[in-house]
Amino acid sequence: MDSSITPLNEGNPHSFISPKQEPKLEPPDEEEHTPLPNPNSLKEEVSSSESDIYAEFLRISRLFHSAFAGKLGRDLAVLSPGALPIVPTNPPPSISSAIVPVTKRKRQRSTEMVRVSSLTVHDQQHFRDSVRKTRITYESLRLFLLREECPSPVTGRRTRADLKAAAAMMDRELWLNRDKRIIGSIPGVDVGDLFFFRMEMCVIGLHGQVQAGIDYVPGIRSSNGEPIATSIIVSGGYEDDEDKGNMIIYTGHGGRARQQMRHNVHQRLRGGNLALERSRHYGIEIRVIRGLKYESSPTGKVYVYDGLYRVVDYWLDVGRSGFSVYKYKLLRMVGQPEMGSAVIKFTENLRKNPLLGLPAGYMSLDISRGKENLPVYLFNDIDSDCEPMLFDYLVRPIYPPFAFQQVGGGVGCDCISPCSDGCYCVERNGGKLAYDEDGILLKGKPLIYECGSSCRCPLSCRNRVSQKGVKHRLEVFRSRETGWGVRSLDSIRAGAFICEYSGIILTSKQAEVVAMNGDSLIHPSRFPERWVEWGDLSNIFPRYERPASPLLPPLGFAMDVSSMRNVACYFSHSCSPNVLVQFVLFDHYDLSYPHLMLFAMENIPPLRELSIDYGVADEWAGKLSP
Incomplete structure (x- = not known):
């Protein structure tokens, strides 16, 4: 640490001499x-x-x-x-x-x-x-x-x-x-x-x-x-x-x-x-x-x-x-x-001329094959590996049928216009809407109820955000440091929804059997609760309390991504991530099987690698292990 600022010595650009004192x-x-x-x-x-x-x-x-x-x-x-x-x-x-x-x-x-x-x-x-x-x-x-x-x-x-x-x-x-x-x-x-x-x-x-x-x-x-x-x-x-x-x-x-x-x-x-x-x-x-x-x-x-x-x-x-x-x-x-x-x-020019501005290295212009709202690119200028193209792309997780058979699961709000404070779904979320007018997550919670198929509100409702799919141009790319990674061709605002983590949902007993085959499993219960950081104002308001509701029971299920997966499965692990996992329900109301929705924890520039905290690094063998 240099504690004084002095002119550079021409003979040695890294040395300092005392400045001439001239008022x-x-x-x-x-x-x-x-x-x-x-x-x-x-x-x-x-x-x-x-x-x-x-x-x-x-x-x-x-x-x-x-x-x-x-x-x-x-x-x-x-x-x-x-x-x-x-x-x-x-x-x-x-x-x-x-x-x-x-x-x-x-x-x-x-x-x-x-x-x-x-x-x-x-x-x-x-x-x-x-x-x-x-x-x-x-x-x-x-x-x-x-x-x-x-x-x-x-x-x-x-x-x-x-x-x-x-x-x-x-x-x-x-x-x-x-x-x-x-x-x-x-x-x-x-x-x-x-x-x-x-x-x-x-x-x-x-x-x-x-x-x-x-x-x-x-x-x-x-x-x-x-x-x-x-x-x-x-x-x-x-x-x-x-x-x-x-x-x-x-x-x-x-x-x-x-x-x-x-x-x-x-x-x-x-x-x-x-x-x-x-x-x-x-x-x-x-x-x-x-x-x-x-x-x-x-x-x-x-x-x-x-x-x-x-x-x-x-x-x-x-x-x-x-x-x-x-x-x-x-x-x-x-x-x-x-x-x-x-x-x-550069990325703005790609938006205007997506085909003319693409540099060499793009192996696919959409590995989702049209299943996502926007194409998911595949870029590799290091070697000839095209592994992400070998899997079935799965936009939404495949849940066990009994997850949709919960008593009272079909109850939704009766709003005929976009929901506001006081409606049934908002009350489920603690009496406040979870998102602002731009779809930005206002505060992380143990669980968020979004309006679903049983609700009468329009698709433009503020309480329908993550279920609408990706809104940014995502790219799976080959990295010398992390293997496969994901980045966005657009800037992503802090609190914005990015994508869902998708795979085949397994019960705990099914997961034990699948794990014996060495398949790649994700255990949602092992994700650290990074959602508590988003919206935390405890250093501003002395009586601030972290959201404790809606309550979420211990999660015992696992997600198999060994054969069917989506872009989220290539997110890198980091102990200082720029993306958090937020649990959400909208198409069913079984608290034991929430959706894993990913939101930005900070303003993410274009082409910066997206990362989440997996908690236990060796559990996701397909992504975290060499």
């Missing part, structure tokens, strides 16, 4: 926990709906206590990210051991700059889990606030749940990476990670500015008296920007009026502009996040972390509007994974 003129320091950008120095294009995002966030954070004081309880001990070191000791502190009392509501961002390096595999998994749990808390809280808050009686609008969730987590000191200002990669954040809300990047410390496109440590607060830039957002906000992927010509901030693309005054070498120049001087790497228009996003936009760049040159130029602008040339550092924005553009 620089600096604007007044902003409040560091949520820096307030000058309206005339916004770097990023801001739409009319986002023009007052900082003011709205600040208002929400100030009013948060009055709105939630009774629920939060000031004396509750909560997780403090500041209690965790940048590089954990051996062994790293557990989440449960990092509990400290809340002593104050707000904490300024640190100006101590460090670079995290040489992480072990255990360290990497530790930080990835920490980031994933923080993102789950953010998204779960945002969904909770979105459905619980009533519209304003005056304006008819709701407070922005993304801002309110961030304010609540700041109040509970759940924002990450505020005790150190990290230079370079953020531990636990991978190249290609997606963010549908900008505040989520602030919560995990990837980019700390609520609005401005340049995040930096102000000179009057840095150890050497000079500002240092740490990250930028590239979203085409300025007319003089030029983005060629690995090379970016980035226009400095300032010089235009709010909500205008064109400059109307000259830019000055101060604030973030000076910070970028100083980062060039000292050879400091810059995190680059790209903002893209994206139809599948709830906001119409997505932010993608594209890795580390270095500022290699800067100059003062005359912009297209006739005013002086500072320009910075950034080059992407070598040896990094492919840019997430490039992957998104």
